[in-house]
Every structure is written in C-alpha cells, then in structure tokens.
Amino acid sequence: MTLLDGKKTSEAIQNEIAAEVAAIKARGGKVPHLAAILVGNDGGSVTYVNNKVLACERVGFGSSLFHYDESISEEELLLKIKELNLDADIDGFIVQLPLPKHIDPEKVLEAVDPQKDVDGFHPINVGRMVAGLPAYLPATPAGILQLLERYQIETSGKHCVVLGRSNIVGSPMSILMAKNTYPGNCTVTLCHSRTKDLPYYTRQADIIIAAIGKPEFVTADMVKEGAVVIDVGTTRVPDASRKSGFRLRGDVKFEEVAPKCSYITPVPGGVGPLTIAMLLKNTLSAAKKEVYA
Ligand code: GUN
Numbered sequence: 001m002t003l004l005d006g007k008k009t010s011e012a013i014q015n016e017i018a019a020e021v022a023a024i025k026a027r028g029g030k031v032p033h034l035a036a037i038l039v040g041n042d043g044g045s046v047t048y049v050n051n052k053v054l055a056c057e058r059v060g061f062g063s064s065l066f067h068y069d070e071s072i073s074e075e076e077l078l079l080k081i082k083e084l085n086l087d088a089d090i091d092g093f094i095v096q097l098p099l100p101k102h103i104d105p106e107k108v109l110e111a112v113d114p115q116k117d118v119d120g121f122h123p124i125n126v127g128r129m130v131a132g133l134p135a136y137l138p139a140t141p142a143g144i145l146q147l148l149e150r151y152q153i154e155t156s157g158k159h160c161v162v163l164g165r166s167n168i169v170g171s172p173m174s175i176l177m178a179k180n181t182y183p184g185n186c187t188v189t190l191c192h193s194r195t196k197d198l199p200y201y202t203r204q205a206d207i208i209i210a211a212i213g214k215p216e217f218v219t220a221d222m223v224k225e226g227a228v229v230i231d232v233g234t235t236r237v238p239d240a241s242r243k244s245g246f247r248l249r250g251d252v253k254f255e256e257v258a259p260k261c262s263y264i265t266p267v268p269g270g271v272g273p274l275t276i277a278m279l280l281k282n283t284l285s286a287a288k289k290e291v292y293a
Helices: 005-024 043-059 074-086 105-111 121-133 139-150 170-178 198-202 254-260 273-286
Strands: 033-039 063-066 093-097 159-163 185-191 207-210 226-232 235-239 246-251
Touching: 005 043, 005 139, 005 273, 033 043, 033 074, 033 273, 043 063, 043 273, 063 074, 074 093, 074 105, 074 207, 093 170, 093 254, 093 273, 139 170, 139 226, 159 170, 159 198, 170 185, 185 198, 226 254
Parallel strands: 033 063, 033 093, 159 185, 159 207, 207 226
Antiparallel strands: 235 246
16 A cells, blocks of 8 residues: 655656746746635635645745635625735735635626636636646646656546545546546546445445545445545544644545555545645646736
8 A cells, every 4th residue: 555645746746847947037037826715714715725835935935815804795895806816026916715605606706707716716727628628627626637647557447436525626537537637547436425335336436536525434345455545624623632722534434445545545644735835836837827817
C-alpha cells in the first residue's frame, strides 16, 4: 500500500508556482493577486480561507480577504462582487461556501466574472469543462487529478466509482474521470444518497473517490483488494484531547481499508492540501490570461 502524500505534492506544486512568480517579478510583470470573500464565522470556512491567504503569501501572490458579518445582504454582497470584477489588480477571486440561508448561492456564483472565477463554479466554466474547452477546473477535483498524475496511477479503462454528486466535488469529478485524457478514460459510476445497494458498486471499483461528508462511511467490506481510494471527507468530530477540540475524519475507515489498497489518501494530509495548490495554480493562470486568451 502506498500513501498518497497530498502535503508533499502540494508543496511541490507551490514551489513550482513560487518559482514562476519570482520570474514574473524579475521581469517586472504583474504579480498575481487572489481575493477571497468570507461571510460569517463558520469554523471550517474561516480556517480554509485563512489557509488560502497564507498560501498566497508563501508563493509571492498578492492577496485580499473581505470578511463580512453573517447579516450582510445579498445585494451588498453582489455589489462587492461587481467591484472585484472591475478591479484590474485582482486576477481572480472566490466566495467561500456555504453562504448564509438568506443569500442565494447560484445568484452569487453567476455574478462572478467567469474570467476571474478561479474556483471554476460559474456555469460558464462548468459548461466549458463539460465541453472540453479551456476552463478553470474546480480545485478539489483538479487536485485529485494531480495526485493521480504525479503518482503515475493508471486510470485508462478502470472503473471509477465516485460517491457524492455535489457541484464542488462529485459531479465535476465524475465528468473529468470519464474524459478522453490522462488521468481519465475511466468507466464512471456516480453514487449518491438515493443509490440502491451502494456497496455493490464500490466493490467493483478500481478507483473510489469518496466525497459525501459522512465520517468512516467506506468500510473494508466495500472495497476490492488493490483498489485506489481517494478520501475527500473532512468532517470535524469532537475530540477533547486536542487543543482545537476536534479532529478531522475522512469518509473512509482508514485503519481497516488501507491494508486492502494499492494507494490511499490520508485525512488530513491527502486531498485537502491539493485544493489550495490548485486554487493558486488557477490564479496564476488567470494572471497569465491562459484560460480566456
Ligand atoms: N467550500 C468547500 N469547498 C470550497 C471551495 O473549493 N471553494 C469555495 N469557494 N468554497 C468551498
């Protein structure tokens, strides 16, 4: 069994980005700038956004964080997005999800200029991804592709079972794994909360990508010997022995599943760090105007 080291892979990608930024600076070019909008104080979201800002500093990007109270109106938020769309110094920006209930996330995501949508959540980028046109790919699925690629894992002709159909991970992942590319060329099954006899599918899987947010959902009896298992879950469960009061739990029961796998991602230190690296990669692409040339 080989552990897929997301932390090490993310550091390698960030070093590559930092080298490019240094070269851009040396020739007097425009330094990439990522902005993030955060609404409210959800613990997970605050941590993720802070980590994104810190990562920007590490690779030499400019960064801005706009943190609003949960009471911000939808109108006010849409105005801020319009402002960022027009700000020539900001190459890309994200609106951290989830948003409070009184704000319609679809309206918000559609307000972002697709050319600055480094999360790849705007319907134009989603459509371009499905059509195989240049697009910003959502960071978590793109990070998983990087892991498969950098560990040179064979995917062609394999059966990939994706658990979860979210717009952020499951749906785009299922589309990307079926594409005629590497990594890709899989036969893909997308399982979700209404799937009947889900273990029937996972037991046939050469590659399992679990993104349902249910701690330890995938158990050893659901996994074929030699499978590749990618765990996207990061549920916070109470843990009094930790200073933070919680620890992260994946969607996979690691201790019993790992011995059966050819490759598996740990939680934490698997997919999570890749998500940040790919957001930075998208921002660099935005600054270089690579996607919408
Ligand atoms: N919430 C969970 N994952 C993500 C992500 O990749 N981007 C944003 N903006 N919000 C998220």
